[in-house]
Amino acid sequence: MNEIQWDRLMNTNDLQVSGIEVSNIVNQLKHQVTFIKFKSNCHTYSRIYYLALSEDVIHYKGSRDKSKNEACKIKDIDQVRAGFTTAVWKACLNKRKITRDIENLAFSILYDNNRHSLDLLAETEEIRSQWIEGLTIIIQRYQSHVSTHHEITNQWIWQVFSQADSDQSGYLNRREVHRLLVSLNIELDERSIDTYFNRANIRTNTYEQLKHLDKDEFLTFYKIVSCRPELIELVCQFNGSTPQKKKKVLSDYNILNNIARLSPVAHPQDASEISFTKSVNKRQSSFISCRRGSSSVKTENPSRLCDVTDENQYLSIEQLQDFLQKEQHLKTISIEDCSKLIARFEPSLEGRASEELSVDGLRLLLLHDEFCIMNPNKTRRVYHDMTRPITDYFIATSHNTYIRDTQIYGECTPETYIHALRTGCRAVEMDCYDGDNMEPIVYHGNTLTTPITFREIIMAIKPEAFSVSPYPIFLNIENHCTYQQQGIMARLLKEVFRDQLLSEPLVENFDKLPSPEDLKYKVLIRSRRYPKGKTAADPKSDRSNDETEANPKDYHPDFSNLIIYSEIVSFKDITHSLCTQKCFHSISFKESKADDLIDARAPDNLDLIRLTQHHLVRVYPGTKRQNSSNINPVDYWNYGVQMVALNYQSNDNAMHQQHGFFSDNGGCGYLLKSPCLLSDDPLFDPKAKNYKKGKHLQIRIISGQHLPKEHGYIKDKDVVDPFVEVITYGIRHDSTEHRTRTVHNNGLNPIWDHKIDLDIYCPELCLVLFKVRDEDRYGASKFLGQACIPFTALQLGYRHIKLKEKNGDYICGTLFVHVKIEDF
Numbered sequence: 001m002n003e004i005q006w007d008r009l010m011n012t013n014d015l016q017v018s019g020i021e022v023s024n025i026v027n028q029l030k031h032q033v034t035f036i037k038f039k040s041n042c043h044t045y046s047r048i049y050y051l052a053l054s055e056d057v058i059h060y061k062g063s064r065d066k067s068k069n070e071a072c073k074i075k076d077i078d079q080v081r082a083g084f085t086t087a088v089w090k091a092c093l094n095k096r097k098i099t100r101d102i103e104n105l106a107f108s109i110l111y112d113n114n115r116h117s118l119d120l121l122a123e124t125e126e127i128r129s130q131w132i133e134g135l136t137i138i139i140q141r142y143q144s145h146v147s148t149h150h151e152i153t154n155q156w157i158w159q160v161f162s163q164a165d166s167d168q169s170g171y172l173n174r175r176e177v178h179r180l181l182v183s184l185n186i187e188l189d190e191r192s193i194d195t196y197f198n199r200a201n202i203r204t205n206t207y208e209q210l211k212h213l214d215k216d217e218f219l220t221f222y223k224i225v226s227c228r229p230e231l232i233e234l235v236c237q238f239n240g241s242t243p244q245k246k247k248k249v250l251s252d253y254n255i256l257n258n259i260a261r262l263s264p265v266a267h268p269q270d271a272s273e274i275s276f277t278k279s280v281n282k283r284q285s286s287f288i289s290c291r292r293g294s295s296s297v298k299t300e301n302p303s304r305l306c307d308v309t310d311e312n313q314y315l316s317i318e319q320l321q322d323f324l325q326k327e328q329h330l331k332t333i334s335i336e337d338c339s340k341l342i343a344r345f346e347p348s349l350e351g352r353a354s355e356e357l358s359v360d361g362l363r364l365l366l367l368h369d370e371f372c373i374m375n376p377n378k379t380r381r382v383y384h385d386m387t388r389p390i391t392d393y394f395i396a397t398s399h400n401t402y403i404r405d406t407q408i409y410g411e412c413t414p415e416t417y418i419h420a421l422r423t424g425c426r427a428v429e430m431d432c433y434d435g436d437n438m439e440p441i442v443y444h445g446n447t448l449t450t451p452i453t454f455r456e457i458i459m460a461i462k463p464e465a466f467s468v469s470p471y472p473i474f475l476n477i478e479n480h481c482t483y484q485q486q487g488i489m490a491r492l493l494k495e496v497f498r499d500q501l502l503s504e505p506l507v508e509n510f511d512k513l514p515s516p517e518d519l520k521y522k523v524l525i526r527s528r529r530y531p532k533g534k535t536a537a538d539p540k541s542d543r544s545n546d547e548t549e550a551n552p553k554d555y556h557p558d559f560s561n562l563i564i565y566s567e568i569v570s571f572k573d574i575t576h577s578l579c580t581q582k583c584f585h586s587i588s589f590k591e592s593k594a595d596d597l598i599d600a601r602a603p604d605n606l607d608l609i610r611l612t613q614h615h616l617v618r619v620y621p622g623t624k625r626q627n628s629s630n631i632n633p634v635d636y637w638n639y640g641v642q643m644v645a646l647n648y649q650s651n652d653n654a655m656h657q658q659h660g661f662f663s664d665n666g667g668c669g670y671l672l673k674s675p676c677l678l679s680d681d682p683l684f685d686p687k688a689k690n691y692k693k694g695k696h697l698q699i700r701i702i703s704g705q706h707l708p709k710e711h712g713y714i715k716d717k718d719v720v721d722p723f724v725e726v727i728t729y730g731i732r733h734d735s736t737e738h739r740t741r742t743v744h745n746n747g748l749n750p751i752w753d754h755k756i757d758l759d760i761y762c763p764e765l766c767l768v769l770f771k772v773r774d775e776d777r778y779g780a781s782k783f784l785g786q787a788c789i790p791f792t793a794l795q796l797g798y799r800h801i802k803l804k805e806k807n808g809d810y811i812c813g814t815l816f817v818h819v820k821i822e823d824f
Helices: 003-010 013-028 087-094 100-105 125-143 149-164 174-183 190-200 215-225 229-238 243-252 317-326 335-345 349-354 359-367 415-422 454-464 483-500 574-580 591-599 604-612 633-637 653-661
Strands: 033-038 044-051 057-062 069-073 077-082 106-111 116-121 171-173 212-214 314-316 356-358 393-398 409-411 427-433 448-450 473-479 523-528 585-590 617-620 643-646 670-672 695-705 722-729 736-739 751-760 767-774 782-790 797-804 810-823
Touching: 013 125, 033 087, 069 106, 069 116, 077 125, 077 415, 087 106, 087 116, 100 106, 100 125, 106 125, 149 174, 149 215, 171 174, 174 190, 174 215, 190 215, 212 215, 229 314, 229 317, 229 359, 314 317, 317 335, 317 356, 335 349, 335 356, 335 359, 349 356, 356 359, 359 797, 393 473, 415 427, 415 454, 427 454, 427 643, 454 473, 454 483, 473 483, 483 523, 574 604, 585 591, 591 604, 591 617, 591 633, 604 617, 633 643, 633 653, 643 653, 653 767, 653 782, 695 722, 695 767, 722 751, 736 751, 767 797, 767 810, 782 810
Parallel strands: 393 427, 393 643, 409 448, 427 473, 473 523, 585 617, 617 643
Antiparallel strands: 033 044, 033 116, 044 057, 057 069, 077 106, 106 116, 171 212, 314 356, 393 670, 695 751, 695 810, 722 736, 722 767, 767 782, 782 797, 797 810
């Protein structure tokens, strides 16, 4: 564990100092306040808005209809902006429904990847400022994981508690608790519910109190039924418990009757490994049952049923050190370090005083980002060498960035650029055409997409260009404008970006491109630059390179002179490009043309790698993908293609790979290519096995926690039947698929204990995608959560995986796994 990790792990002073102040700011939003809501048709509505007590959703009430409605969830909010910045406000300004003198009262909440906005007008500037400040704090807390996973889980439980409390009494009876458990993906029989209900109910003054659980009691109830047997076994293994003591501990916690009954694991296990499975009685049904049986837990101290209270259920400071050194591969961690960890994560005063870590303390420690599966030293800082020519890097690239929906219809919007840039994209695209009143526009030509002005797009890009990454941003401009409007584009680019716009080479007479470090905070134009009267290649051929113009035209020198290091040129063949074209010449391929080069017989397929060593190459989806589906980016990264352009609006496997791949190197949008792609390595071929750097990967999918229903639909009465898919992407022999068995009727804490063994021949280009799905015996399985991780960023040992939705937003659900990597 290095110094940087310790700084992030232990530095909580700022949060503690500002905690009261932050709480006061956020609490102001829980008071009901009236705003005027504006819609895109310029209609207005008076609404009462307030933040829910759970701090995870904004509610509103109509002026007439006083029923509570959901405006938007906090987790879906991308930005809060002051003033007239959205399309709704601009439409109202154009129709003269509002005037600039009230802009100081206006603000907008953008959500769902900037696709939608809630546009509100406050009564006073003070109210507007309170809401902007409060929402900004909540959003940052959610997005940056300042709130611990434990706190997020509590808020989630309180949210569904409020929804189940139909009469808003603040209490739940047994029937309401049963319905709520189903909504939380927990299936218990009536006897178990009664047992747990009685243990959690600590208010015993009156008969009426015995019939209900308040919020805190339900939280205790929930913790009782969601104990982690695998963590208890882990503690027992490292604290020297005998098998008899370990069995008693599990029995005392009612685990043996509660864990999923799974068939034995197919793989033989080492004696040193922990087994979390329980054999199935031969007389039982062959399907997997997760219905919980009756309790045998002792009834004393019900509020501490999941706490560690005796010698067999905690780790001493020496045992914690042993665990972290042997299993978590923290070879140099000291007793003093372990003392800091106990002080940081142990929830009980007794445990901290005696320097012992309980099961709950171990859970909180292992849920911290520093101990999760993704190595934070690779995701939170730039550590690659950023001083090499820019051709040596993969670059996060967007295709037709202006499109929000499909390629043939829908609204073009600047919000898609903001979303892409805020997720680390460093190369965006715009198709430019002549507009009315000498105002260039952007849209997808010959389609039903609604145009937007070029000016609006670059104005939206300006404040976000370097908000996430300091490294250069490419504006890929497909130029269909006439001579005059090209000049206008050039003028607008200079006016908006000023010194950030690269307008001349950094040095004269260069024979290689500058580095990302050289180009920090610079905007680069990527487009065609032809002398007057020259004709581009025919773009109608499906095998030609794109981003060409169909007709001869004049190229305005003001625009052409802005194309410095990425001039798009036509492609004849690789030999021609390598022999005649300059280092600043860039080539674009449709996916079909790139596939032709990749599908060539060895060693001709390696020519594409040679091309990418000298030129920036861009590959983009073909014209048949009108639904905005994506190409598989790994296929092209394997050959060194720097710019694999993806439709960022599509929440598909390709975008999961994109976000996982570029989460490395601090998420800056630039990744230094593997050495095998930067030299003429005779041993490397993406179609062949490479034993030189191969690794053996073993992943044990142990368990899941708090798995949501599809789309988070809490009111769905079905309990999920989860299984896990593990998919590896990389060179041909590294592309594999695996899955666990299905655990029926358990989204709370399913246990799979499934082992996967595989050989990875090129770890530097390998991604590991975890997908949790809900099996449906009558149809296709449903998506529940995913996480994509670069092989080189995997942390060894026992790790949690924090799951995300399709759009990349984190959810409450996690997986618990064990990772082992060895050389061949």
